[in-house]
Amino acid sequence: xxxxxxxxxxxxxxxxxxxxxxxxxxxxxxxxxxxxxxxxxxxxxxxxxxxxxxxxxxxxxxxxxxxxxxxxxxxxxxxxxxxxxxxxxxxxxxxxxxxxxxxxxxxxxxxxxxxxxxxxxxxxxxxxxxxxxxxxxxxxxxxxxxxxxxxxxxxxxxxxxxxxxxxxxxxxxxxxxxxxxxxxxxxxxxxxxxxxxxxxxxxxxxxxxxxxxxxxxxxxxxxxxxxxxxxxxxxxxxxxxxxxxxxxxxxx
Amino acid sequence: xxxxxxxxxxxxxxxxxxxxxxxxxxxxxxxxxxxxxxxxxxxxxxxxxxxxxxxxxxxxxxxxxxxxxxxxxxxxxxxxxxxxxxxxxxxxxxxxxxxxxxxxxxxxxxxxxxxxxxxxxxxxxxxxxxxxxxxxxxxxxxxxxxxxxxxxxxxxxxxxxxxxxxxxxxxxxxxxxxxxxxxxxxxxxxxxxxxxxxxxxxxxxxxxxxxxxxxxxxxxxxxxxxxxxxxxxxxxxxxxxxxxxxxxxxxxxxxxxxxxxxxxxxxxxxxxxxxxxxxxxxxxxxxxxxxxxxxxxxxxxxxxxxxxxxxxxxx
Numbered sequence: 001x002x003x004x005x006x007x008x009x010x011x012x013x014x015x016x017x018x019x020x021x022x023x024x025x026x027x028x029x030x031x032x033x034x035x036x037x038x039x040x041x042x043x044x045x046x047x048x049x050x051x052x053x054x055x056x057x058x059x060x061x062x063x064x065x066x067x068x069x070x071x072x073x074x075x076x077x078x079x080x081x082x083x084x085x086x087x088x089x090x091x092x093x094x095x096x097x098x099x100x101x102x103x104x105x106x107x108x109x110x111x112x113x114x115x116x117x118x119x120x121x122x123x124x125x126x127x128x129x130x131x132x133x134x135x136x137x138x139x140x141x142x143x144x145x146x147x148x149x150x151x152x153x154x155x156x157x158x159x160x161x162x163x164x165x166x167x168x169x170x171x172x173x174x175x176x177x178x179x180x181x182x183x184x185x186x187x188x189x190x191x192x193x194x195x196x197x198x199x200x201x202x203x204x205x206x207x208x209x210x211x212x213x214x215x216x217x218x219x220x221x222x223x224x225x226x227x228x229x230x231x232x233x234x235x236x237x238x239x240x241x242x243x244x245x246x247x248x249x250x251x252x
Numbered sequence: 253x254x255x256x257x258x259x260x261x262x263x264x265x266x267x268x269x270x271x272x273x274x275x276x277x278x279x280x281x282x283x284x285x286x287x288x289x290x291x292x293x294x295x296x297x298x299x300x301x302x303x304x305x306x307x308x309x310x311x312x313x314x315x316x317x318x319x320x321x322x323x324x325x326x327x328x329x330x331x332x333x334x335x336x337x338x339x340x341x342x343x344x345x346x347x348x349x350x351x352x353x354x355x356x357x358x359x360x361x362x363x364x365x366x367x368x369x370x371x372x373x374x375x376x377x378x379x380x381x382x383x384x385x386x387x388x389x390x391x392x393x394x395x396x397x398x399x400x401x402x403x404x405x406x407x408x409x410x411x412x413x414x415x416x417x418x419x420x421x422x423x424x425x426x427x428x429x430x431x432x433x434x435x436x437x438x439x440x441x442x443x444x445x446x447x448x449x450x451x452x453x454x455x456x457x458x459x460x461x462x463x464x465x466x467x468x469x470x471x472x473x474x475x476x477x478x479x480x481x482x483x484x485x486x487x488x489x490x491x492x493x494x495x496x497x498x499x500x501x502x503x504x505x506x507x508x509x510x511x512x513x514x515x516x517x518x519x520x521x522x523x524x525x526x527x528x529x530x531x532x533x534x535x536x537x538x539x540x541x542x543x544x545x546x547x548x549x550x551x552x553x554x555x556x557x558x559x560x561x562x563x564x565x566x567x
Contacts, residue, residue, distance in 0.1 A: 007357020011343070011350070018345040087339040091402065094304055094335040095358035096327040233307040237267060 004097045008105020009112075016075060016109065025074045026113065030067065034121050037063045038128050041141070046134050057140040058198035064122045064150065065193045068158040071114040073182035076165035079106045081178055084235060093232045100227040103166055107223070110165075111158040118154040145203045149196065152212035156219055157193075161186060163222035170230050257282040257410050257441035258303060262312035265298055272298040274465045275312070280443060280458075282409075285436050287456030288445040291559060294463045296445040297338070300412045303443070304335045317409040317441075331359070334403035338415040340395040344388030348379065348398050351387055352405060359406040366405075373401040377431055393424025400431055410441045417448060429455060453551040467558045476549045479557050481506075482523045483547040484530060488514040489540035498537040502530050514539075517547065 001009075016022045037060030044056055083089040092102070129141045165182040172178040195201045196211075258280035265273040273295040280286040290296050301307045303316050305326035314321040317332035342351050349370060356366035374380040377397040382390070390398065396416065403411055413432070417425040425448075432455055435442055446452050452459055453472050460469035468475055491514050492498050499508045499518050504526035507519040520526040523546045534541050 003360050003362065004358055007354055010357070011346070011354040014350060015343060015345055086341075086344070087337075088341045088343055090306070090337045090339075091335070091341040091355070091399070092358065093306055094330060094333075094337075095355060095406075096331045096360065097358045098327060232305075236301065236306055 002101060004101045005105045005108070008097070008102055009108045012079075012106055012109030013113075016113075019078075022075055022078070026071065026117065029071065029074070030117050030121055033063050033067050034124060037061075038125055041125075041129055041133050041137050044134055044137050048134070048136075050136065053134075053136045054140065054199055057137055058194075060125070061141070061146060061197040062190070062194055064118065064125065065153060065157060065197065066190065067118040067121055068114050068154040069161045069186050069189060070183070071117060072110040072158050072162040073165045073179055073186065075110040075114075076106065076162050076169060076182070079110070079166055080169040080230075080235065081172055081174065090236060093236065099230040099232075100223070103227055103230060104223070107159065107162040107166065110162045111155065114158045114161075115155050118158070119150070122150050122154075143203065145205045145208055148205050149203060149208040149211075152208055153193075153215070156212055156215040157189065159219040160189060160215060160222065163219065163226050167222075167226045167229055170226070170235065255282050256280060256315075257284070258286070258314070258316050258443060260299075260303070260312070260314040263299070263302060263309050263314055264311045265295070265302055265307065266310045271464060273302070273309075273462075276462070276466050278460055278466060278469055280441060282441055283436070283439045284457045285432065285442040285444060285455050287452035287459040288443060288462065289447075289449065289452055289459060289555060290445075290462040296462065297414055299462070300335060300414050300443065300445060304333060304412060305329050306335075331406070332408060333410045333412065334406055334408035335412040336399050336403045336414060336416060338418055340392075340399035342387040342390075342395055342398060342402075345386070347384050347386055348374070348390070348401075349383040351398065352402055355402050356405050361405065369405050370401075373404040374398075376404060376434070377401045378427070391424075393420050393427065396420060396424065396428060397431070400428065408440065410443065411435060412443045412445075414445050415447065416444070417446070417451060425451075449551045449555055459551070461555060461558050463559065467561075468554070472551050472554075475551070475554045479554050480549045482520050484518045484520055484523055484527055485543070485545050485547050486516045486518055486530070486534060486541070487543040488534060489542055490514050492516070492534065492537055492539045494537075498533050498539075499530070502526060502533050505530070514542075 040056050041060050044053055080089070083092065126141055130138050164185045165178070168181045168185065169178045172181065196203045196207070201207065256279040260276050260278050263273055263276040264271070276299065288296050288299065298307065302309050303314055303321060305321055308323060309321070316329055319325050319329040319332060321329065343354070352370040352373065353363065353366055356369060357363070361369060371380055371383065374383055377400050379394065379397055379401060382394065387395065387398065400416070416432070417428050420428065429451060432442060432444065444452070444456060458469065458471050459475060461467045468478060470478065486499070495508065495510065495516060499505060499516060504521045505518055506521060509517050511517055518530065527544060527546070531541060531544050534544070
């Protein structure tokens, strides 16, 4: 990994570990996300209508896709605005670090723990369901397509979430506003995922791969767009992009 | 002046309809400590940001450490400089060492190489023993020193210090000044913005005073000569009987005024040449000469004179 990206990643993880709000959220939210779906699925009684079982399992599965979408927004709200608020942004921008390196390091620092937590929760949920739930629920949860979907979508959804959050973070003026806007921006994506988890669109392995490919393309495009939006001048002053007309527009 | 480490030519920066800088032209020689003075809102920080490629000039050109200031050359230029903003900008939840390790990484220094550099930088600012302290636990003076250590990591050719002693107590101020003097001896070019005139006078080889436009630049002595006519202060025991005949007759004297009982200010063309002749004339007139000295204007006099001119111009 590029030295500067690695430096940003390492620093961000160190800071998160010492931020009580971030640590508290990273512990509390996953516990809630794990307990509620397990309780819902385990309380399905034998002989329950198949449609009702699908609805409960669908809602539970949706919860696990929310983890990689929501957790990064909690962290990344601090990514740029937090730096500006504590006066660390100007020294950072004074170094040779490139916009895309800084953003990639920050994105990885939010994505890596989010993916780890999402996988761990889904695994714990699946094991619990297999051990205790009724066979109809086990069959739905242990469909191979759902595991492939989680394996592929958790990192891609996390990345999508982080780029949207960073886009908002570089333009917003307050950490909480950035976090709330980021949460709102996730709603359309949650709607799309719900189509699969509720089996409105058949969750096959093929569909999972196609969906993942599309999301990967969107993620790469979003990285480039957010890097372009990252304007040192705008972040340090309230103005930006005011160089002479003959200045090259491509930036380092 | 040595070969320029900083060159600005007609540098102008506007934020919307507000002009922050107007037509700045100056050069700073390699190894110089260059003081940049001006009232609040004069554009000092904006100048540092423009030269550091953090904001882009509306017009004009500049070159720093041999690299033209432009959008495309930003990373290359920033490899050769370091900027210490007015606020230390440390991550308060990290240790001093972790803070510096992060910035070493941003400069592309490997972790293996960074460790030695960090300890050397902390030694320079007298903070090696505090490497493992949390930045949030440090006093303001220590944070400032840690921030200065951070700027040394990349071994910069040009160092921009924006109000480095702002808000520090006298002891911490003296320590930071000693560090700046140490940098001069290492051949680092230092661009120092400050409000503290005595600091600029003590530390800087040359000084520029600005208030959106560059009002004056030169060594402290040159600034005094540019703004104030040369004068000699004469003190005698009792008034001279006919001061006009005694003082006004000396070649090189352009005028005089009495400022009290036996005290005179004599305007001269060249104090060094005129002073001996003037002394002989006063003694020859029968007066008891108590003191004869060149009138020294402080940098504060120069600064206040310029700022007053700006205020009057605005009125």
